Amino acid sequence: MNFKSIRGRIIVIIVVIFVLFGAAISFNIFSLVRSNDGLGSYRDLSEVTNQIAEIENDFFEAALAFKDYVINYDEQTKETFTQNINAVQSFFTGETTDSTLVQNIITKIEDYENNFNQIVQLNEEKNRLASQDFKDISNELRQLITDFKTLAQKNNVSTLVFYADSSMNILDNIDHLASMYFSSKSLGDKNNVLNAFNELDSQLLIMQYGLTSDELTEMFNEMKDMAEQFRNTFNQIVTAIESQQPIIGQMEQARVEILNLLEEQRMELKVQQDTLGPSLIEENNRAITLTAILTVVAFVVSIIMVIYLIRSITKPLLEFKNKINQFKEGDLTVNFESKSKDEIGQMANALSEMSK
Structure with a gap:
């Protein structure tokens, strides 16, 4: 491209103007993209912060459901706990950090x-033992005592009949006290049941001294084994109940720790959000300033180049016009030669050749 020609100058100036304004526009677009990305990050942080607040509420609801469950042990409360704790877990499981x-x-x-x-x-085990095993063994022991009493009556052993009736009353009392303990889970009710078992053991201990036949002895041994199994089953229920207490204590401590951690996470995100906001504003202002500077520079350079283009055309034209006017007025000594290599200079040189 020949910059010495008017056409070349115009093309160069147009290209330079396009480049300058293109650079300004490109930088502006780049700044907008960065600003949009920053706003997206800020929006994401805001959403996550709000979600953490919701997660805190979900966990709090789960903790309340747990407290209700260890009181009532109902399925609805269990389902509420599971639903809320799953919501908390699903949120953090999706976090890639x-x-x-x-x-x-x-x-x-x-x-x-x-x-x-x-x-x-543990509660399901306790319910199974209490509603099935404990009740079944109680019924079997009750039947054995009844059969033992019948056999004692046949053998005319009135003392054994009396102690069999007494044992039956104690067994009824054990069932009643155990039912109270299974509901209250209190230490006092448990001790009442154990005292009743001790009373039953005492009755059986006395009864063994009144056995008068092998048949009575055999049935008594069955009754004694069943009574021991009855006590062991109750002890298993006690273990299932009392094993929950340390776990409940651990969960209460964990509840406080988790709520503190969730609050710490929320505050950490809030700090990031509060830090990102001003930095986005500062970066956006800086981008606006630089865009304005680039635009002004492009505009000023464009004006300078346009002025240069106009002057590079008008100045030789005016000189050429003045020389033509001189030649027109009869001054044949006018020199039309021009040092310019553009179209105007070429035209002036051509006219100079013609005037010789």
Whole structure:
């Protein structure tokens, strides 16, 4: 491209103007993209912060459901706990982060759920033992005492008949006291049941001294074994109930820790959000300033180049016009030669050749 020609100058100036304004526009677009990305990050942080607040509420609801469950042990409360704790877990499971705080929260929540499942299992075991094994053994022992009493009557052993009736009353009392304990789980009710078992053992101990036949002895041994099995089953129920207390204590401590961790996570995100906001504003202002500077520079350079173009055309034209006017007025000594290599210079040189 020949910059010495008018056409070349015009093309160069147009290209330079396009480049300058293109650079300004490109930088503006780049700044807008970065600003949009920053706003997206800020919006994401805001959403996550709000979600953490919702997760805190979900976990709090799960903790309330747990407290209700260890009182009533109903399926609806269990379902409420599971639903809320799953909501908490699903949120953090979807988080792709190496944050120690988040990993700690995930671990604590998993432990919290596992402890709750242990409580559920222990309660189910307690219900099974109380509603099936304990009741079945009680009925079997009751039948053995009845059969033993009948056999004692046949053998005319009135003392054994009396103690059999007394044992039956104690057995009724054990069933009643055990039912109270299974509901209240209080230490006092448990001790009442154990005292009743001790009373039953005392009755059986006395009865063995009145055995007068092998048949009575055999049935008594069956009754004694069944009474021992009855007590062992009750002890298993006690273990299932009392094993829950340490777990409940652990869960209460874990509840406080998890809520503190969730609050810490929310505050950490809030700090990031509060830090990102001003930095986005500062970066946006800087981008606006640089865009304005680039635009002004492009505009000024464009004006300078246009002025240069106009002057590079008008100045030789005016000189050429003046020389033509001189030649027109009869001055044949006018020199039309021009040092310019553009179209005007070429025209002036051509006219100079013609005038010689």
